[in-house]
Amino acid sequence: MAGTAEAQKQIAEVTGDYKYGFVTDIDMDMAPKGLSEEVIRFISAKKEEPEWMLEWRLKAYAMWLKMEEPDWAKVSFPKIDYQDAYYFAAPKKKDGPKSLDEVDPELLATYEKLGIPIREQEVLAGVQGSAKVAVDAVFDSVSVATTFREELKKAGVIFMSISEAIREYPDMVKKYLASVVPVRDNYFAALNCAVFTDGTFVYVPKGVRCPMELSTYFRINAENTGQFERTLIVADEGSYVSYLEGCTAPMRDENQLHAAVVELVALDDAEIKYSTVQNWYPGDKNGKGGIYNFVTKRALCKGKNSKVSWTQVETGSAVTWKYPSCVLAGEGSVGEFYSVAVTNNYQQADTGTKMIHMAPNTRSTIISKGISAGKSQNTYRGLVKVLSGAENVRNYTQCDSLLVSSECGAHTVPYIEVKNPTAQIEHEATTSKISEDQLFYCRARGLGEEEAVAMIVNGFCKEVMQHLPMEFAVEAQKLLGISLEGSVG
């Protein structure tokens, strides 16, 4: 297959450094440093938010102050000084661009460099037959452009930044915001509620199959900032949407915080497919710098026979703390979680999923592949819970770990809690290293050691990769290669 050959070539081309580590030099509008009620008022005013939103934020802030930072994850990092960061950073507006042509050329150049198709005509002029992707580009604290809005509007799909949605569809936002992840859910979620700056809102109306893939591209640029985005996707009865998420950040010596909240709501017979390629700056070879990625992602399968599928490829971030979950509340609903988490150098990842089976005939599948290299620590942490009223629940969990160096760690911490006898729960986990035989075979066929490892790793991850949309699969494969660069030998 041409695609595979292409991917292989790309892996071979990559020279091992984080490609997205550049900084865009652009005039920024920043909030005063630190976190306080004033800063929250500032953010809310900047975003021209209605009064109810400000109140909601302040309430969340008051709650957050009383909460404690969680410490149960298998990660360690110096205590975060929440006063030593900027909570709002936006490229200075030049009289609000009406069309893409008016967007700051610096920004367009940035996204071009990142390979994000932000200009519609470019996408249209792309390879024949390639799917169209609508992009919401979030740069630090604000959404700078959302493409294909008109075309989506025709189909009835609302796709816009959440700040706009708060102004334009307040009732819908009010109804669903924090309905899946309550404000007091956890420390980082509460913080996000108080200071979230932008993100994406998607609503797919009844019976509509979203005509193209939707995508948000997050970019942290400014120094000493935290990015707190909020994504809310609502799929109404019988609808379908596929959503992609990507992210990068410049290389800096300081750690930057990224605390996002993603909420998905699937009503009767709706399906949401959510794919992430997480490539935040992971820090340098000595573990200096990098993003703290503390994210709360949860889906509520509210309706009968609804389905949510999470696919994630986690290669970036210095510290990851992320558990995309499904609350299966609708009868016959389905939750899926496919994950590849790669850690290298001094990266630490504690990631997994929760499947909460509340309703009868609900099913869930968890496939998790962890790859640790260098001196990194990679943990799968998951929960499968079956409540007593949930009859005939089915769950299959498989988590495999691959160790690529003798100094890294691979851990699995699955929780299984069953209160109904009709449940069928299966869990399997294995940990091993790359087989010498496989390596030898590849080497004997003329492949370099790194190429061989990349190939074996890609094979190891295949079960997950095949769930990624085509556009992402190639990028993800490429990323795997980059992340493991320098980890062999």
Place this chain on the structure above:
Amino acid sequence: MQDDLTTGYSAQSAALKGTVPGADALRAKAMTDFGAQGFPHAKAEDWRYSDLKALRAGVYAPVDAPKVAPEVPAAMGESAARFVFVNGRYAEDLSDLGDLWQAASIRPIANHFSSSSARTDELVRGKDGIALLNTALLRDGMVISVPAGVEIDDPVEIVHIMTEAAGQAAHLRHVIELGEGAKLTVLERFIGDDSAYWQNIILQARVAEGASFSHFRLQEEGLGAVHTAKVYVNVDASGQYHVMNMTMGAKMARFEAHVRMLGEEADATVDGVALTGTGQVHDTLTHVDHVVPFATSDQIFRTVADARGKTAFAGKVTVAKDAQKTAADQSFKALVFDRTAEANAKPELEIFADDVKCSHGATIGELDAKAIFYLTSRGIDPVTARRMLVEAFTAGALERVTVDSIRDAMMERIGTWMSSRADRTVAEVQEA
């Protein structure tokens, strides 16, 4: 509340001063630590599924000798020696030293600390409130030392009986020491009446190079009891440790096995079966720690939870940075019979070496309806069919018990337990 517990238990600990030569300092330190941390918090990760309310509610008094001498159950087959503990104290007249004293050193733990070979550092491995209290109130227990090269074929039976002990607690500690190439089998049995007592026991063992220690436990405490047991075992090179813990009794039972693989080619088999009925909580925690390369471990746990029963299993395997070529397997399976029953599992792998083969598998479900149908269609009544399936389900762990008499006795108990649930089962089948 913690202050009341500290005050109460401090007084108990102080009253024991001088009873065990050389242990006073150890006790005092454990008491101070207990005062500082108390019992594990309900939200502590290792106590996610158990409820220590009974222990937190008030101070258990030191256990008294019973007014009526209890009935001692018959031995399970041949035994090399038989030690009986009644209400936390060694009962000499009920025990039988057999020929064991000729081959091995047997002494009460009260004489242990003054001897030069006692390694007090190992005696205080447990760091949670329950273990600390056990040390702070340490008074009785057995020390069995088997010299190098001595193989004792018949099992040594240690029987623990609790009776007329409502609101009272026994804190026992046994120490087993196996010299190089030595061999010993120990069967621990726990029985009691229905009074609300607390049996708190720790067994520590050191398995020297090439030695083999088989350890079987049959826990049939009274249904009002709290049973907390911790086993700490260090296994040296080529040493073997096999534990099979069968849990049936107590209102709340917690079994912990902490096994350290300290020498190459050491091997541990850590198995368990729990049969859990109305109002019972059976919680198991295992931690197999691979410190060195080339050691192997295998765990099989099977639990059955009937109506209003709750089982939990947390099995952790850690592989240290240099412990290459470790092979560690774990299998946990739970049967849940009823909507009010509950099974929880947390199989955990923590691996810091790359050249290892570690796996765990966990399944939770009900008895296979097709299998029951198949058996009944062959003329087997539903009650027998279910019993057969549960016997087969638990066989994975039980068939590794090498002593026939013990294995058969355990198997028989599974049959009896299933039969005791049969009425309900028949009603259920008729309903279906």
